Amino acid sequence: MNREYLENKETIHFKFEQNKEDFIVDEIPLSFKGNGNFAILHVKKVELTTWDMIAAFAEFLNIPAEKIGYGGLKDKHATTTQYISVEAKYEKQLKKFRHPQIKILTVTRHTHSIRMGDLAGNRFSINLFGVTQIEAGRIEKLARKSEKNGLPNYFGYQRFGRDEDSIEQARAMIAGDLHVNDAKLKKFLVSIYQSLYFNDWLKERVLLSREKNGGKFMLLEGDVYLSDEEKLFTPKSTPQKDFQAKKVVPTGLLPGRNVYRARGEAREIEAKYDDEFLYDKGLRRAALVYPQDITCKYKNHFDILNIAFTLPKGSYATVFLENIANKNFKAKRL
Structure with a gap:
């Protein structure tokens, strides 16, 4: 399972470590x-x-x-x-x-x-290692581009376990081949199953956007949108101006019951990543998020770039970094 991004550009090679000095997260409360x-x-x-x-x-x-x-x-x-x-x-x-x-x-x-x-979002401060001065400029440019055009709101690698072993457990449980008694584990595995479908749907929409819309997320007739007032709706026509003004954002499906589903052209793609027989409650998730308040500080003598940014709740800093690097990261073995 891999994640694709809106620009198919050259890979930028940098490293980051999730540790107490180099990966700082501050919750932004209500x-x-x-x-x-x-x-x-x-x-x-x-x-x-x-x-x-x-x-x-x-x-x-x-x-x-x-x-x-x-x-x-x-x-x-x-x-x-x-x-x-x-x-x-x-x-x-x-x-x-x-x-x-x-x-x-x-x-x-x-x-x-x-x-x-009950939170507004999270503020991240992350040190990137092995960054040249030229690469530092490229990273900042790409970060600000995602601030303007949006970042695909994938579930990050952390969602699926170190070897993505949770995916196989989730599939086996949904298929009836694995019996799970623990209610919390069952709920967790269902969320993994839903997240996988969402990521696969988003990947197809990103690839379509790259092919037909110059790397900007392409809206389709029948998409379900989330308004800036947190309301879901399907408009009669594609709300391109409101989308560009960041007043609305298209959403993807986390399959289940009692959830608003797309229509028309958008539904043709969404239906491939749906499970209408899943009893658990379905949800919709924003397809794009917009990083904010991006700052970059380059430590010239150490080839370290500190990048700080704010994301809405439920979004992954590692996805933001993948988008810049144009590569997928994986959980490291400890």
């Missing part, structure tokens, strides 16, 4: 009221999964992990900040919390617990 029955912790974690961090707080407070709210999962091999919530009655107890890989930065209040998806 606004908090400043009062209410829940304590909102702004937490910094180093070389820990979000699950490990939540488990540490759950053990310290002697509460089930389900009582701790969070907006999204953050990389393990990185330094990351994110927001979690607990009932405000634990605020005093948390002043004694100590952990070598976790630090509480600030505490505020809110009227309800943080729920999955």
